[in-house]
Amino acid sequence: MAETAATSRTTRETVGRPTTTLTAWTLATTNTVGFVLAVLVPAYASGGLSDVLPSLNTAVGVVAFLALWLVVGVTTHWVLAHIDPSSDSAVRLTLWAGSCGALAGVVFLVGIVVGLGVPAAVVGSFGLRTVVLLAAVGTPIAAIVGAVVGVTAGLLDVVLLRIADRVTPRSDRR
Amino acid sequence: MSQSLHLAIRTVHVLAMALLVGGAAGLWAAARRRVDDLDVLARRYEWLFWAALGGLVVTGVGNLGALGAPGPGTRWGQTLLAKLVIVALFVLGSAVRTLAVTRTDRSTPLAAWSRRAYGLTTVTLLGLVVLAEVLAHG
Numbered sequence: 001m002a003e004t005a006a007t008s009r010t011t012r013e014t015v016g017r018p019t020t021t022l023t024a025w026t027l028a029t030t031n032t033v034g035f036v037l038a039v040l041v042p043a044y045a046s047g048g049l050s051d052v053l054p055s056l057n058t059a060v061g062v063v064a065f066l067a068l069w070l071v072v073g074v075t076t077h078w079v080l081a082h083i084d085p086s087s088d089s090a091v092r093l094t095l096w097a098g099s100c101g102a103l104a105g106v107v108f109l110v111g112i113v114v115g116l117g118v119p120a121a122v123v124g125s126f127g128l129r130t131v132v133l134l135a136a137v138g139t140p141i142a143a144i145v146g147a148v149v150g151v152t153a154g155l156l157d158v159v160l161l162r163i164a165d166r167v168t169p170r171s172d173r174r
Numbered sequence: 175m176s177q178s179l180h181l182a183i184r185t186v187h188v189l190a191m192a193l194l195v196g197g198a199a200g201l202w203a204a205a206r207r208r209v210d211d212l213d214v215l216a217r218r219y220e221w222l223f224w225a226a227l228g229g230l231v232v233t234g235v236g237n238l239g240a241l242g243a244p245g246p247g248t249r250w251g252q253t254l255l256a257k258l259v260i261v262a263l264f265v266l267g268s269a270v271r272t273l274a275v276t277r278t279d280r281s282t283p284l285a286a287w288s289r290r291a292y293g294l295t296t297v298t299l300l301g302l303v304v305l306a307e308v309l310a311h312g
Contacts, residue, residue, distance in 0.1 A: 022220060022276050029224040030269040033231045037262045040235065045246050045255055053239040058179055061239065065232040160266065164273030168287075 021077070028076035030160070031153040032069045060116065067115070071108045075100040075150075085158050086165075093158065094151055101150015105142035109135070180240040187233035190226040191303065197222060198295040205288035212284050213275075216292075220272045227265065250309065257305040264298050271295065 043049040079100050083093060117131040197219045204212055244250045271291050278284060 026272040054242045058236045168274040168277045
């Protein structure tokens with residue numbers, strides 16, 4: 001009996017794992033791309049981006065996007081491993097989404113500071129103290145912005161999951 | 175270095191779009207012919223789809239910086255804004271499509287559903303290609 005239950009659990013986990021990972025991969029990329037577009041579209045529409053974009057370093061932009069994608073991917077996978085968007089309470093979902101968003105914001109900022117700020121301080125004109133000061137001031141801001149973005153993204157994810165549940169053919173649902 | 179980087183970014187942008195359009199059109203055709211293992215093909219495509227989409231967005235922003243985007247008040251700028259809004263809606267719609275695929279059982283016949291889903295994906299992507307052509311060549 002116990003063996004049957006264990007076999008059933010193992011089978012379910014084996015079958016479920018790729019689907020869960022594809023879900024996390026989908027939501028993480030949707031959130032990352034959605035965040036970039038949510039910043040890009042209003043910034044361009046307001047006219048503020050046309051002068052700024054050509055002055056930005058393309059390689060740095062690509063690296064920053066990949067870092068954001070990685071951080072959002074890891075936190076999304078982590079959140080989905082601990083909560084069930086279809087059954088957990090709204091408070092629990094909000095707390096997890098906000099906490100992981102804040103963590104993602106701080107990790108992303110620290111990654112940018114370590115990866116870009118420190119090397120720039122070593123070879124550039126401004127000192128390491130300036131970088132540390134920027135990191136110290138930026139960390140709580142990154143946490144707050146990350147929490148707000150996390151809650152918004154979490155809400156969007158729940159909506160997408162519910163719509164997906166509706167458009168999946170009824171006989172096909174798990 | 176800069177020229178090579180921008181060429182590489184444009185190349186990745188075009189290849190990523192080719193992968194998205196080709197994959198969606200291929201799945202559409204496969205669904206119409208009711209081929210076996212459609213669900214396996216769909217799941218593989220969905221994995222690649224999100225990788226390519228992320229690549230498309232980051233290289234798209236890189237292209238904007240490299241080419242120097244005219245202001246939003248110009249005809250070019252209005253076309254770009256329209257394209258970005260369609261991309262945003264397409265991303266949301268694609269998320270629903272992929273999440274629906276993850277909810278289907280492997281034994282479930284997906285042909286009719288896939289025909290609609292990947293047909294719509296293909297048509298939307300072709301529309302975005304046309305907008306990209308307008309932006310690139312006027």
